[in-house]
Amino acid sequence: MLQSELFTKTKREAPKDEEAINARLLIRAGFVDKLMAGVYTFLPLGLRVLKKIENIVREEMDKAGGQEILMPALQPKENWEVTGRWKSFDALFKLKTRSGADYALGPTHEETIYPLLKHYVSSYKDLPTYLYQIQTKFRDEPRVKSGLLRSREFRMKDLYSFHTDDKDRDKYYETMKGVYFNVFKRIKLDVIKTEASGGTFSQRSHEFQVISEAGEDVIYICKRCQIAVNEEIIEEQNVCPQCGNDNLEKEKAIEVGNIFPLKEKYARDFRLTFKDKNSKESLVSVGCYGLGTSRLMGAIVEVYHDEKGIIWPEPVAPFAVHLINLSDKQQATSNKLYNTLQKTLQKAGIEVLYDDRESASVGEKFAEADLIGIPYRLVVSEKTGNKIEIKRRDEKKVKLVSEKELIRLLKLT
Amino acid sequence: MLQSELFTKTKREAPKDEEAINARLLIRAGFVDKLMAGVYTFLPLGLRVLKKIENIVREEMDKAGGQEILMPALQPKENWEVTGRWKSFDALFKLKTRSGADYALGPTHEETIYPLLKHYVSSYKDLPTYLYQIQTKFRDEPRVKSGLLRSREFRMKDLYSFHTDDKDRDKYYETMKGVYFNVFKRIKLDVIKTEASGGTFSQRSHEFQVISEAGEDVIYICKRCQIAVNEEIIEEQNVCPQCGNDNLEKEKAIEVGNIFPLKEKYARDFRLTFKDKNSKESLVSVGCYGLGTSRLMGAIVEVYHDEKGIIWPEPVAPFAVHLINLSDKQQATSNKLYNTLQKTLQKAGIEVLYDDRESASVGEKFAEADLIGIPYRLVVSEKTGNKIEIKRRDEKKVKLVSEKELIRLLKLT
Numbered sequence: 001m002l003q004s005e006l007f008t009k010t011k012r013e014a015p016k017d018e019e020a021i022n023a024r025l026l027i028r029a030g031f032v033d034k035l036m037a038g039v040y041t042f043l044p045l046g047l048r049v050l051k052k053i054e055n056i057v058r059e060e061m062d063k064a065g066g067q068e069i070l071m072p073a074l075q076p077k078e079n080w081e082v083t084g085r086w087k088s089f090d091a092l093f094k095l096k097t098r099s100g101a102d103y104a105l106g107p108t109h110e111e112t113i114y115p116l117l118k119h120y121v122s123s124y125k126d127l128p129t130y131l132y133q134i135q136t137k138f139r140d141e142p143r144v145k146s147g148l149l150r151s152r153e154f155r156m157k158d159l160y161s162f163h164t165d166d167k168d169r170d171k172y173y174e175t176m177k178g179v180y181f182n183v184f185k186r187i188k189l190d191v192i193k194t195e196a197s198g199g200t201f202s203q204r205s206h207e208f209q210v211i212s213e214a215g216e217d218v219i220y221i222c223k224r225c226q227i228a229v230n231e232e233i234i235e236e237q238n239v240c241p242q243c244g245n246d247n248l249e250k251e252k253a254i255e256v257g258n259i260f261p262l263k264e265k266y267a268r269d270f271r272l273t274f275k276d277k278n279s280k281e282s283l284v285s286v287g288c289y290g291l292g293t294s295r296l297m298g299a300i301v302e303v304y305h306d307e308k309g310i311i312w313p314e315p316v317a318p319f320a321v322h323l324i325n326l327s328d329k330q331q332a333t334s335n336k337l338y339n340t341l342q343k344t345l346q347k348a349g350i351e352v353l354y355d356d357r358e359s360a361s362v363g364e365k366f367a368e369a370d371l372i373g374i375p376y377r378l379v380v381s382e383k384t385g386n387k388i389e390i391k392r393r394d395e396k397k398v399k400l401v402s403e404k405e406l407i408r409l410l411k412l413t
Numbered sequence: 414m415l416q417s418e419l420f421t422k423t424k425r426e427a428p429k430d431e432e433a434i435n436a437r438l439l440i441r442a443g444f445v446d447k448l449m450a451g452v453y454t455f456l457p458l459g460l461r462v463l464k465k466i467e468n469i470v471r472e473e474m475d476k477a478g479g480q481e482i483l484m485p486a487l488q489p490k491e492n493w494e495v496t497g498r499w500k501s502f503d504a505l506f507k508l509k510t511r512s513g514a515d516y517a518l519g520p521t522h523e524e525t526i527y528p529l530l531k532h533y534v535s536s537y538k539d540l541p542t543y544l545y546q547i548q549t550k551f552r553d554e555p556r557v558k559s560g561l562l563r564s565r566e567f568r569m570k571d572l573y574s575f576h577t578d579d580k581d582r583d584k585y586y587e588t589m590k591g592v593y594f595n596v597f598k599r600i601k602l603d604v605i606k607t608e609a610s611g612g613t614f615s616q617r618s619h620e621f622q623v624i625s626e627a628g629e630d631v632i633y634i635c636k637r638c639q640i641a642v643n644e645e646i647i648e649e650q651n652v653c654p655q656c657g658n659d660n661l662e663k664e665k666a667i668e669v670g671n672i673f674p675l676k677e678k679y680a681r682d683f684r685l686t687f688k689d690k691n692s693k694e695s696l697v698s699v700g701c702y703g704l705g706t707s708r709l710m711g712a713i714v715e716v717y718h719d720e721k722g723i724i725w726p727e728p729v730a731p732f733a734v735h736l737i738n739l740s741d742k743q744q745a746t747s748n749k750l751y752n753t754l755q756k757t758l759q760k761a762g763i764e765v766l767y768d769d770r771e772s773a774s775v776g777e778k779f780a781e782a783d784l785i786g787i788p789y790r791l792v793v794s795e796k797t798g799n800k801i802e803i804k805r806r807d808e809k810k811v812k813l814v815s816e817k818e819l820i821r822l823l824k825l826t
Binding site for chain 1: 418419420421422446448449452453454455456457460463478480481482483484485486487488489503506507508510511512518525528529532533534538539542544549551553555565566772
């Protein structure tokens with residue numbers, strides 16, 4: 001893409017009321033725009049990152065047998081009364097139609113998916129089944145000072161698994177832990193599995209936490225096992241649940257995902273049952289698995305940045321390569337290189353942002369490139385002659401390479 | 414995909430309170446599930462169709478220079494007061510945060526995109542620019558009896574174009590008419606361009622109408638020009654605006670898209686201005702271009718169905734091919750064929766749904782295939798031997814072909 005055609009521009013200053021590093025950098029670099037507290041527009045660069053994260057999540061959910069659906073945000077009050085959460089769910093946005101019907105604006109989808117499953121599940125033959133969506137959710141958060149880490153409108157993947165019994169559900173629950181780590185590995189995020197109490201859901205659940213000063217959670221890590229417990233658990237037990245280590249380290253962390261064994265909880269409320277081989281009716285055992293995709297984007301920025309800007313990991317970078325031309329005299333050369341890269345790299349899925357602007361200075365172009373944080377920076381200037389300067393965003397050293405070497409190098413990444 | 418793994422099943426009956434053909438067929442065939450009046454879940458088959466429509470729309474918007482963004486559904490009351498629509502927009506859903514802030518739930522996005530553009534547009538050099546999103550929108554519709562044709566929560570593409578002057582905007586407005594017909598051609602929908610008054614927006618606008626008994630609009634068509642005027646216009650002029658023909662035919666129609674020259678209307682409200690070469694400040698001239706992607710899905714079903722079910726046009730079909738095995742004895746043969754098709758056709762983007770179920774009868778399998786409406790039905794049975802029976806959903810004749818012929822044939826489609 002030509003940078004001259006991108007409608008966003010970088011900004012020297014972030015909004016004064018924005019404290020979080022992720023929001024400040026994402027706004028300054030033109031990835032998101034703040035509409036109001038806790039509510040952001042995803043701009044072209046930001047939407048590219050979000051889609052890459054969500055596609056990785058989608059691929060991993062599909063591999064785990066998930067079937068993708070898209071549930072509504074508008075949900076009838078009646079369903080929320082069935083679970084008792086119309087009153088108890090503090091962050092629930094409520095609205096009324098002109099004719100007086102009450103709706104909830106979905107912060108989670110148990111109240112929708114159980115009634116849906118009742119339309120399709122009646123026999124043990126219909127189970128297990130795994131459904132997920134990647135969708136926009138809404139929560140009336142009282143405090144929204146953490147940018148994409150806590151928004152009133154946010155993107156989330158939620159998967160629900162339906163089973164004939166707890167044993168089968170426990171097995172899938174374990175599978176899903178592995179699936180989550182596949183996602184985190186692909187997006188290059190170090191995540192710590194954390195034991196948590198079930199909250200409204202069940203006795204024990206798991207959170208996936210990224211250690212960060214920006215985090216709103218506190219966790220206690222066992223460095224031996226690389227697992228952790230959250231604050232609620234630490235009050236019950238002061239040791240690592242795996243090895244008994246009592247020397248746990250306290251850290252601030254960002255909760256990017258959580259998984260719950262819902263067991264028969266809402267199945268009982270909605271009478272979601274199935275008949276076994278002997279026509280005996282039982283409640284369906286359910287697990288639910290959340291992953292905040294826009295929060296992941298914020299967490300990545302909190303982990304991957306320096307004083308100059310963002311440092312995107314390659315799998316989620318808006319572009320893999322940032323080609324910068326610094327010389328009017330070399331415009332034709334760099335245009336040609338851009339076209340060559342487009343042709344040779346597109347098939348390999350390697351995308352190029354080309355800073356073709358004549359108006360910006362050398363200093364501005366470098367500063368903006370560092371702020372935007374694309375993994376590979378290529379420079380064409382009077383000094384580079386018929387070679388190209390290549391530099392990784394996360395390294396200091398530059399290297400002069402021929403076009404042929406460059407293409408070989410980029411294809412290896 | 415294996416049909417045995419699909420969690421949805423077809424239904425003999427549609428919900429009693431659902432009158433619209435599109436909703437009845439889509440629910441019976443397992444494409445959507447009704448959560449409440451005017452609010453639907455997209456099930457795996459339905460989400461596949463929706464994504465195909467939206468990807469075609471996305472490709473055409475990208476070709477027209479559109480940059481994709483994703484704006485929030487939650488919008489501050491203040492912005493809606495700027496345009497005066499907090500009070501005048503009847504179908505606006507309103508909600509309150511715990512701390513008492515008022516939000517609108519976006520039925521359209523002028524109130525968000527103008528403030529956004531103010532962050533990025535200041536000079537004539539920043540124009541023109543074309544931004545779009547494909548997003549979930551909300552309207553408090555009083556009547557929702559038309560299935561996906563009129564929902565309280567729906568999917569829509571909206572593009573906004575920003576220009577230095579009306580002339581440039583008019584030019585893009587004409588371009589966009591062509592772009593819309595590229596979309597309609599690709600999704601195989603006959604659409605009639607219809608002159609409309611601007612409503613709240615401007616003097617004259619255009620609607621894109623699909624003739625259908627299910628339509629809630631009435632249009633007057635000039636058969637010579639294949640254009641139409643809507644009811645409001647017919648009261649002003651009784652003739653074709655292009656050729657003066659006064660023999661116009663009255664038809665019911667589904668409005669699938671509409672485009673408006675907003676001109677300086679909201680630019681004035683939000684003070685969206687730019688400086689020209691002489692530093693003279695002027696208002697930005699804007700056009701907006703809506704296209705209902707979930708409504709298109711409903712319109713396609715209204716146009717393409719028979720008494721047995723849906724007849725999906727190939728570009729938007731959930732799968733291109735429906736392979737059906739009718740014989741336990743041929744299970745190995747049909748499994749092998751499925752694997753071969755997956756391998757040889759996947760690269761060509763031709764997807765296969767394989768009815769591998771042992772439980773369903775021959776009659777049920779045929780009836781369900783007709784209801785679901787996948788373009789090509791392949792049958793393996795005891796009768797077909799080492800050949801395969803192929804039938805198009807929109808034709809009656811069947812044909813026996815070898816595996817080699819079959820693959821050649823499908824690749825041609």
